[in-house]
Amino acid sequence: MSSDGRSGGGAVDPEQLWLRPTEPRRGRRPTFSREAITAAAVALADAEGLDVVTMRRVAAEVGAGVMSLYSYAPDKETLLELMVDHVSGELTVTDPPSGDWRTDLKTVAHLQRTHMLRHPWLPAALTTRRVPGPNTLAFLEHVLAVLRPTGLDGAAKLEVFAQLTAFVAGHVAHEIAQAAVSRSPDRSAAEARYLAAVAADGHHPQLAEALAAPGRPVTPDATFTRFLGRLIDGLDTG
Structure with missing residues (x-):
């Protein structure tokens, strides 16, 4: 060295x-x-x-x-x-895990999202960072305690933490990019017209059906919560 x-x-x-x-x-x-x-x-x-x-x-x-x-x-x-x-020192958790690991893990993810939105450079930084420091380790310790009721082995718990962090980082990066697009009404309107034209051309029936389905709340908070639920509720701990 x-x-x-x-x-x-x-x-x-x-x-x-x-x-x-x-x-x-x-x-x-x-x-x-x-x-x-x-x-x-x-x-x-x-x-x-x-x-x-x-x-x-x-x-x-x-x-x-x-x-x-x-x-x-x-x-x-x-x-x-x-x-x-x-x-990462801002990711302080004072309450112990409740025992409901899915709910607690969702709380962890929401905390991470708020944290990354506060520091928009973090998602990109986390893609190359490899060495956890003391503040990161303290947060990891909490997440491992959250996952204790799952019965997963240590390696699997670490994989869940990595998967969750990667999901949040990717979602926040997309969220920040979409926010920039939304500040350009002309571009947003052009994209909507384009998708409507594609859906009506008869060559994309699956897309047309998907776009015709009833809408869901599209606020950033609602979208993140919905995507997060699909991820965590679908985790297999068997």
Whole structure:
């Protein structure tokens, strides 16, 4: 492993990142910390998106030289790990599981959705992140306790958590994209006209039948709840 906390293969070393606190450097005490650097990066991503989060930009936000940041986060990949775990501290659950694991798991998913909507960069970040930090582990511990009544083995419980998180992240990413489209009435109207024309052309009878069916509530909350119910109610724990 290299001195910057990365393994030989280039991936973030979880032991170096989470189990070995950053040692204070000799000389003048720095006016910033790993926590401050991470918080600044999160604020940037929340306001302007993940693409603007660079070591140089974060250094400017905390009033530091870019080279001085590397002892805290040697690269953007490590910084991303810190950012995700930092915001995961917001996923606090004070009530113990009720024993009704399906209801409790739905509560977990709604909490995740609210969390990801608050930090719209998270769905994309979670697709590449691999190293759970202390805040993420605390939330995972709660989810595993929720799943205890299922009788699933440990590996299956971890798979359920991964499946649920992937579903929420994918749904939120789609939800954010659809919200952007809905702000363009002309585009929304054009899409509706297009689907109506396709349904009427006689070549897509299944689609025509589906579009003619009674509508369901299409608010973001109602849509998420409906999709989530199909996922969790259909989980096989046998």
